[in-house]
Amino acid sequence: MHIVVCIKQVPDSSQIRVHPVTNTIMRQGVPAVVNPYDLFALEEALRLKDTYGAQVTVLCMGPPPAEAALRKAISFGADDAILVTDRAFAGSDTLATSFALASAIGQIGRNMAVDLVFCGKQTIDGDTAQVGPGIAKRLDLQLLTYVSQVDRVDTERREIVVQRRAEGGVQVLQTRLPCLITMLEGTNEMRFASQAGMFRAARHPVRVWDKAAAGIEDVAKIGLKGSPTVVSKVFAPQPKASKAEQIKCESNAPKDLAVTLIAKLFTQHPALESAISAGTTGSI
């Protein structure tokens, strides 16, 4: 079995700060990490490798430093890594990104046919959850999104059974290989990298592909040109016109503040009182 896992390198958003005065992003020194959602996809692929035996290839599109994300994946147990990088990709939206990744997966499959593609649920910077479905559509793969568990793979009959989180429940779906899975978060726990893994990762020759190597001929489909969506403006959230009305009273004791607040609340919003009474059960 050959599994491709798409991972993205992203800025660690928990460390991004907005300058309080100028409202600009302070990105300096923010470390880059593997998109946390993609680790669930990688771990699931590695588990399938443990159970059924598989070649796991990790794929990332991004600037040259994104190689670090791929090495990390090697240290966990991925077998091969490909970085797709080209200036021509700059400004790609999800349609253009999924086109480029789909082309690269097509190239990967020329050496060894691809049975399964894994993606994360979404990225923490793009945050769209669209690249996975986009790749599936372009490669004409069956699409299984929000998968919480892979129940079984039958490599003989080329079938797979998974559990998929739907709005009000869980769907158990059976489909044919090859297919694309986007993995739900919290479904497994990433293993630790072994010493040997880290050693291998340091020496592993990450393959670096430009657009031609990724099989892309039509430059109108990548980068800004291949992106239907355009960012027309970036702005800070509107401050609200009026600030909170501060509740005060003479004593400022919590008890008196509470009584003052409740009196005000129910005078100014009489409908709330019935909403609350209706919600309260007799059990209190």
Add this chain to the structure above:
Amino acid sequence: MTEAKAPAKRAGRKVELDPRLAAYQGVWVFVEHERGQAHSVSWELMGEGRKLADQLGVPLSGVVMGAPGEDTRRFCHEAFRYGADRCYLMEDPVLADYRNQPFTQGLTELVNAHQPEILLLGATTLGRDLAGSVATTLQTGLTADCTELNIDPENRSLAASRPTFGGSLLCTILTLNYRPQMATVRPRVMPMASYDESRSGPIIEQPLHLIETDIVTKVLDYIPDNRQDRPQLPFADIIVSGGRGLKSPENFQLVWDLARVLGAEVGASRPVVQAGWVELDRQVGQSGKTVRPKLYIAAGISGAVQHRVGMEGADVIIAINNDPNAPIFDFATYGIVGNALQVLPALTEAFRQHLAVARKAG
């Protein structure tokens, strides 16, 4: 959707629409349903769609797909009452359960046949799965998780705004020379459309030429969630939320105490969820749930923008924080500057007394 990138390069926003694309007219809302019930995000979108259609001077349509039966027609009629002028209906047994392949093919065929300029879907697991596939098939732009939709007066295109950079800023995204312009919106971000019993409209039916054996993926089973077991924050009328300011899981009990008296759901900020004081389902905010209660009480929550985007749609917000400069006071309705560990029990007691008196009188 686009990652945040500099708006610079394609600054010229006035774009002459390809004449082939000018034929695309009208606003569509995909009506999502499951197990005989329409998802309320459909009606939230219908209100938003009405606004856009009126600005453009075009009709608003609902799109209903499902197995033949009474339900699909009922959803069409509901769509009219929530503001649709007409409905496109695709009925086929293969559409009984949601599966990507038949729904993508069906919705793509509907779009190609009737050519809407805007197509809106809920940012649910179903809506995101479907929207991503349909947009790729149609080779058009899709903006995910929008918080605001408008018409750009310059070129009649959809101006879709969404959080970017981890929610610290917002960006507005246009899909200039592609149609339809697609967007998804999370549940509870928009208010419900108003309901008018007297409204009605025509249903336009279109068949789907697929048979079960054409469809590769099979649904072996469906295990519905036990709704009783899971908090239903997005639909709660009253929510009491606690943040890191409560300092310990023991103190967080004060939030539960107040919630019990008010018949409220309990919410939390992200650090509280990450510390494991409450379950994941209770996180309010950008990476948690969007809520729209009548009353939201925030205790020991600073009001970071990632929290704010999930709850600023509340009718009334009460904030309790010991820092008079906490950002939450910038957008709360009422503020109490004080120690939540003292104010919460006082509020619980005062509400209890007030409600007891009110109940006796009523």
